[in-house]
Amino acid sequence: MTDKTIKYMALVTMAAGLFGMLFCFPFLWSARMEDLVGAGFPFVGGAVLFGAGLLALAVVNKKQ
Numbered sequence: 001m002t003d004k005t006i007k008y009m010a011l012v013t014m015a016a017g018l019f020g021m022l023f024c025f026p027f028l029w030s031a032r033m034e035d036l037v038g039a040g041f042p043f044v045g046g047a048v049l050f051g052a053g054l055l056a057l058a059v060v061n062k063k064q
Contacts, residue, residue: 003060009056012053013056014050016049017046017047017052019046020042020043021043023042024039024040024043
């Protein structure tokens, strides 16, 4: 794969992670345990996606 493709995929991954975290964020302030569990796991998943995209961008940019 080319660096341009990897950068594009990393940005898409970061955008998906950010969207997931922002979508679940309001539910983390709920008093119901179901909302906390239902929003907590996707929030962590979004954080993992965002972090993976950020690491991919760092590795690709380091090579240049």
